[in-house]
Amino acid sequence: MDAATLELRNVSKQYPGAAAPAIADLSLEVEAGEICVLVGPSGCGKTTAMRLINRMIELTGGEILLDGTSVHSRKPSELRRDIGYAIQQIGLFPHQTIAQNIATVPKLLGWDKARCTNRVEELMELIGLPQEMAERFPAQLSGGQRQRVGVARALAADPPLMLMDEPFGAVDPINRERLQNEFLRLQAQVRKTIVFVTHDIDEAIKMGDRIAVLKEGGVLAQFATPAELLMAPADDFVEDFVGADRALKRLALERVRDIELWPARMVQVGDPNVKARELAAQSPTGHVLLVDEGSRPLAWLNERDLSFDKVGPHKGRVASVEVDDLLRDALSDLLQDQVLYGVAVDAEGRVAGILSVEIIAQFLGDQGPGHIEEAAAAADRIA
Amino acid sequence: MILGALDQFQDGLRFLFESRDSVAGGVQVGGSELLPLLGEHMKVTLYGTVLATLLAVPLAIFLAHTGRGAFAASSVANVGRAVPSIAVVLFFSAYLGFGVTNLVFGLTLLAIPPIFTNTFVGIRQVDTDVVDAARGQGLSGLQIVTKVELPLSLPLIFGGIRTSFVNVVATATLGPLVGVVTLGDPILSPGVYGAAGQLGTAILIAVIAVAGELVFAGIQRAATPKGIRRSDPGRARRLGRRAQLRASSV
Amino acid sequence: MSFLLAQIELRDRTGGTDSCVLENGFCPTWIRENLSEYVEPTQRHLELVVSSVALGFAIAFLLALLAHRRRFLVGPITGATGVLYTIPSLALFALLLPITGFGFLPALLALSGYNLLVIFRNVMAGLDNVPAEAKDAALGMGLTENQVLRRVELPLAIPEIVAGLRIATTTTVGLAALAFIAGAGGLGGQILTDPNFKSNIVVAGGLCVVMAILLDLLLVVAERVASPWKRATA
Numbered sequence: 115m116d117a118a119t120l121e122l123r124n125v126s127k128q129y130p131g132a133a134a135p136a137i138a139d140l141s142l143e144v145e146a147g148e149i150c151v152l153v154g155p156s157g158c159g160k161t162t163a164m165r166l167i168n169r170m171i172e173l174t175g176g177e178i179l180l181d182g183t184s185v186h187s188r189k190p191s192e193l194r195r196d197i198g199y200a201i202q203q204i205g206l207f208p209h210q211t212i213a214q215n216i217a218t219v220p221k222l223l224g225w226d227k228a229r230c231t232n233r234v235e236e237l238m239e240l241i242g243l244p245q246e247m248a249e250r251f252p253a254q255l256s257g258g259q260r261q262r263v264g265v266a267r268a269l270a271a272d273p274p275l276m277l278m279d280e281p282f283g284a285v286d287p288i289n290r291e292r293l294q295n296e297f298l299r300l301q302a303q304v305r306k307t308i309v310f311v312t313h314d315i316d317e318a319i320k321m322g323d324r325i326a327v328l329k330e331g332g333v334l335a336q337f338a339t340p341a342e343l344l345m346a347p348a349d350d351f352v353e354d355f356v357g358a359d360r361a362l363k364r365l366a367l368e369r370v371r372d373i374e375l376w377p378a379r380m381v382q383v384g385d386p387n388v389k390a391r392e393l394a395a396q397s398p399t400g401h402v403l404l405v406d407e408g409s410r411p412l413a414w415l416n417e418r419d420l421s422f423d424k425v426g427p428h429k430g431r432v433a434s435v436e437v438d439d440l441l442r443d444a445l446s447d448l449l450q451d452q453v454l455y456g457v458a459v460d461a462e463g464r465v466a467g468i469l470s471v472e473i474i475a476q477f478l479g480d481q482g483p484g485h486i487e488e489a490a491a492a493a494d495r496i497a
Numbered sequence: 498m499i500l501g502a503l504d505q506f507q508d509g510l511r512f513l514f515e516s517r518d519s520v521a522g523g524v525q526v527g528g529s530e531l532l533p534l535l536g537e538h539m540k541v542t543l544y545g546t547v548l549a550t551l552l553a554v555p556l557a558i559f560l561a562h563t564g565r566g567a568f569a570a571s572s573v574a575n576v577g578r579a580v581p582s583i584a585v586v587l588f589f590s591a592y593l594g595f596g597v598t599n600l601v602f603g604l605t606l607l608a609i610p611p612i613f614t615n616t617f618v619g620i621r622q623v624d625t626d627v628v629d630a631a632r633g634q635g636l637s638g639l640q641i642v643t644k645v646e647l648p649l650s651l652p653l654i655f656g657g658i659r660t661s662f663v664n665v666v667a668t669a670t671l672g673p674l675v676g677v678v679t680l681g682d683p684i685l686s687p688g689v690y691g692a693a694g695q696l697g698t699a700i701l702i703a704v705i706a707v708a709g710e711l712v713f714a715g716i717q718r719a720a721t722p723k724g725i726r727r728s729d730p731g732r733a734r735r736l737g738r739r740a741q742l743r744a745s746s747v
Numbered sequence: 748m749s750f751l752l753a754q755i756e757l758r759d760r761t762g763g764t765d766s767c768v769l770e771n772g773f774c775p776t777w778i779r780e781n782l783s784e785y786v787e788p789t790q791r792h793l794e795l796v797v798s799s800v801a802l803g804f805a806i807a808f809l810l811a812l813l814a815h816r817r818r819f820l821v822g823p824i825t826g827a828t829g830v831l832y833t834i835p836s837l838a839l840f841a842l843l844l845p846i847t848g849f850g851f852l853p854a855l856l857a858l859s860g861y862n863l864l865v866i867f868r869n870v871m872a873g874l875d876n877v878p879a880e881a882k883d884a885a886l887g888m889g890l891t892e893n894q895v896l897r898r899v900e901l902p903l904a905i906p907e908i909v910a911g912l913r914i915a916t917t918t919t920v921g922l923a924a925l926a927f928i929a930g931a932g933g934l935g936g937q938i939l940t941d942p943n944f945k946s947n948i949v950v951a952g953g954l955c956v957v958m959a960i961l962l963d964l965l966l967v968v969a970e971r972v973a974s975p976w977k978r979a980t981a
Contacts, residue, residue: 170887194889205884209902209976219888251979267888277887505845578917579959581924583935584952591771591945667835674942684841685928692845699841703834710833 117146117307118181118274120167126175127162127332136162137332139176144324146274147305151322153312155355159332160311164277167309168197180275195219198268198276198306202283204260206252212238212263213248219271237266240300258289265297269304279311294320315356319344319363327352341367361478365442370435370458373477375467378457380405383427387420394420399455399468404428409464411457434459437466445474509696520691526683527694531701538669538679538705541597545604545665550658552605553612561620562642570617577610582668586675595676600669607668608661615657619650651720659713666706680705773945782950785937789954792933795923796962799855800916803862810863811870812896821871828864836861836922840929854931858922862915869911873904906977909970913963920959924951 121144127137137159144150152160165171167178169190178185185193206215216237217230225233238245241262252260261282268276282290282297294317301308312318318325319340327335327343329351336348344364347353356363379393379402394402394417404412404425413430433456435444448456448471455470516528560566586603593599623646631645670681683690683698690698767774807828814820834842836857843853877900885895927936934951941947971978 168887170883191889191891191894194887196889199884199887201880201884201887203878203880203883205878205880205882205887207881207885207899207903208878209899209974218885218890222889222894251976253976253979264884267884502845575917575963576956576960578914579920579956581921581935581938581952581955583924583938584948584955587938587942588945588948588952591943591948663833663835667837670835670837674939681837684837695841696845699838702838703842706833706835706838707830710829 116274117305119146119179120144120150120275120307120309121179121182122163122167122176123179124176125163125166125173125178127159127166127171128174134331135174137166137173140328140332140334141176142326142334142337144307144309146307148323149301149308149310149321151310151312151318151325152328153315153318153322153325153355154328154335155330156313158328158330160313160328161279163328163332164279164309164311167275168194168199168277170194195222195271196273196275198271198273198278200264200268200276200278200281202280204264204284206260206263206267208252211249211251212243212255215252215263216248216267216270218267219273223271225271233270237270240269240303241266242296257285258293261285261293262296265300269306274307276306276308277311278308280313281310282317283312290317297321316363319367327355362442364478365445365474366440368441368477369437370439370441370444370469371437371466373441373473375458375469376455376473378403378465378468380409380465381415381425382407383425385425387423387425390415390420390425391417398470403432403457403465403468404430405465408462411459411465432457435469436461441474441477444469445471505692505696506700508693509700512691512693512697513701519689520687521689524689526690527697531680531683531698534678534680534682534698535701537597537672537677538666538681538702541600541604541669541672541677541679542662542665544597544601545608545669546658546662548601548605549608549612549661549665553609553657554616554654557613557616558620558642558647561617562638562646567617567621570614574610574614577607582607582664583671583674586668586671590675597677600672600675600677603675604665604668608665611660611664612654612657615653615660616650619653619657620646622653623649648722651722652717655713655717655720659710659717662709662713663706666702666709670702768944768946771944771946773949778946778950785934785950785954788932788934788937788951789958791931792920792923792935792955793958795851795854795858795926795931795933796916796919796958799858799923800862800912800919802855803859803915803919804866804912806859807863807866808870811867811874814867814871815874815896815900824867825864828860828867831860832864836925837928840925843929849930851931853929854923854926854933857929858919858926861922862919865915865918866908866911869907869914870904873907873911874900876907877903902974905974906970909966909973913966916962916966917959920955920962924955 120142122140122142125137125140126135128135140163142150152163154160162171166173167180167185169185180193180197206212207218210218213231213234216234217225220230220233234248235245238248243259243262247255247259252263255263261284265278265281268278282293285293298321310318310321312321322340324337324339325343326337329335335355336343336352338346338348341364343352344356344360344367347356347360353360376398379397381390381393381402381404383404390402394400394415399414401414401416402420404415406412411432411434413428413432415425415428419428433448433451433453435447435456435458437458437460439447444456444458448454448469454472455468458466458469460466512527513531514528516525516530518524519526557570560570582603585607586600589603589606590596590599593602620642627645627649628641631641636644669679670684672679673682673685680698680702683694684702687695768777810820810824810828814824831839839857839860840853843856847853847856881899881903882895885899886892890898923931923933924935924938926933927939934955938948938951
């Protein structure tokens with residue numbers, strides 16, 4: 115099934131007898147195939163908001179449209195069979211095998227046995243578990259494996275929309291990171307529309323195409339792309355919530371290849387020194403880079419190295435980063451090497467440009483408060 | 498038929514308050530004539546329950562505290578339930594002869610398992626962290642029992658006594674079979690006391706059992722230390738029920 | 748006292764010359780030769796136990812399902828079945844006589860009544876102990892309330908339900924020994940045919956215990972078959 119669009123229109127939830135609403139006038143639009151993260155401190159109503167979508171909780175105002183049709187036009191149980199559901203405690207059925215667990219919704223939908231079996235095999239493959247595990251019981255799996263099965267079970271009937279409530283919340287940080295990466299890879303294949311609830315802003319930034327920050331009482335504080343959220347928090351609450359290190363967090367959103375590098379001034383052994391000295395003079399670093407025939411960096415050359423007729427062979431240490439590195443990791447590499455700039459190389463080791471601390475500082479500065487509109491426009495283009 | 502039954506119940510109740518001639522005549526039964534039967538019934542019941550408590554509680558505390566005998570305890574409780582009370586009562590009378598002593602002996606034996614298992618489970622379910630903390634603060638083994646384990650397991654212990662009391666009230670009705678004239682006599686001998694006597698006494702015994710149950714339930718509640726009476730009554734009930742289930746299933 | 752219990756016939760004990768038998772002792776030879784006399788009462792006893800546990804289970808199970816959906820019923824049902832459980836069996840038999848008359852029926856009703864509390868409590872506990880997240884996930888995936896009950900809650904409650912049945916069964920085996928008072932026969936009646944004879948008491952009582960152990964084993968095996976997941980560990 116294709117991914118669905120999801121729209122919350124002025125949704126509210128008021129519990130009888132409660133002074134304040136749990137959700138107040140919440141409007142969100144989620145594009146098909148997009149991960150929308152609901153994030154906020156505990157008690158902000160993010161889980162409530164998610165559970166309104168599959169009617170585990172009934173709303174008291176507004177409406178929710180799935181592919182343009184109100185979720186209230188269908189019986190709750192039938193609606194839910196079309197919506198994947200994964201929760202932090204996983205909720206695998208302890209008395210059923212992994213295969214039976216995964217086939218829950220397909221069976222409800224009346225799939226025949228062969229089709230269920232095929233689907234289970236397919237999903238075991240997709241989540242990277244060996245097929246023989248399908249006949250085990252949940253108690254025989256590790257926490258991380260159970261979490262994967264939970265996701266597989268939610269995906270089983272190929273639903274156009276998935277609801278995930280802190281699906282990786284119950285595993286240790288190392289496993290969580292791995293599950294997150296796996297899940298992003300999976301999502302790149304299946305392209306579902308996903309509503310993802312978390313209290314962890316780092317997870318939100320990593321997983322979300324768009325992030326809805328909620329505050330107490332289910333009030334939407336900001337609905338934006340991760341970059342936009344970090345660059346231009348809508349108010350003090352969001353600024354506080356994303357944390358004082360939001361500049362560093364932004365570096366985790368971009369890769370080295372995404373920003374404009376300094377051009378590398380390169381020479382090879384045998385090049386005339388006159389030309390090399392000219393290049394050195396143009397270079398912001400004051401050096402030229404000696405490379406081999408394959409454009410791989412060999413050494414930095416300064417004025418003194420260029421005193422003969424032609425460039426001679428040299429050996430030196432060149433700090434380098436890869437263009438696929440996150441800016442955050444690249445910066446960390448430079449700081450660790452105690453240098454102010456390094457050579458950015460592509461996957462084959464060829465020089466792509468020069469990355470400097472100055473460029474990174476400029477990148478953060480450029481997109482600071484003075485450049486909100488431009489950044490927002492750019493973010494819109496990305497989305 | 499229903500009206501007939503109602504009449505019979507009415508007659509049965511009247512039997513409890515007014516004495517009348519026995520079926521064969523010549524002897525007065527019912528009303529105040531029931532008092533000696535009631536006295537005998539309560540006497541053997543109290544003896545049986547108290548003796549069983551004095552025997553079972555210390556033994557269970559000792560075994561539970563030292564961590565021994567869990568398997569034996571569960572086996573005894575399991576098989577014990579199936580042994581017919583009538584067989585126990587008659588068996589010991591067959592050896593020891595008729596009379597109060599032998600009936601009380603049988604009743605005590607029947608009353609031991611519930612008290613023993615409840616006490617055992619009560620002591621064992623005390624949080625090991627709590628016991629550990631107590632030991633860490635320098636309490637001796639005996640002090641741990643008296644200051645920590647016993648107070649925390651009192652509700653369950655009284656639960657066991659409550660079960661045993663009700664069982665003993667029930668079994669004491671078999672007294673006449675071994676020559677002790679308890680309230681069981683009118684039930685077992687309608688030929689003497691009449692149908693009204695049988696029914697009336699049955700009502701009386703039922704009332705005694707239910708009343709005893711209620712009294713012990715009250716004691717059980719009063720014995721629960723304030724700290725573990727949860728503010729959330731649902732949770733307290735669930736916890737209590739779980740402990741009780743454990744007690745009845747070991 | 749047997750003249751008081753009109754329905755019990757005193758048995759004419761065979762083998763009267765044996766000194767052991769004359770002394771009312773424990774006599775293996777006599778037991779071997781007279782075992783056949785216990786077949787009918789044992790069958791009767793078993794019938795009583797099985798039918799009253801079955802009836803008690805059926806009623807208690809329905810009550811539990813009702814109370815599971817309507818929580819306010821838990822208190823009243825526990826109270827009512829608790830009172831039934833508390834009334835001494837001998838008294839309950841006598842109380843039923845004016846309504847049902849003598850025979851199998853009052854015994855069946857009274858013994859079933861005793862089972863209600865234990866089974867009701869255990870079924871409730873089993874349903875209450877089902878992990879909340881499993882129920883949440885089941886509803887979230889689109890199972891209806893009834894499907895959740897049948898496919899998730901009841902299978903997961905089997906261990907507690909069987910535990911209740913085990914207690915009920917062993918207890919009923921013991922209690923059914925008094926069913927003869929209501930005129931339903933069984934091993935208790937057999938005990939009273941010769942109440943001073945140790946061999947008789949031991950055989951009849953022993954048959955009760957053996958019956959309880961066998962039924963208990965049967966239930967344990969049934970539980971293991973019905974819940975293989977209980978034994979699955981990593």
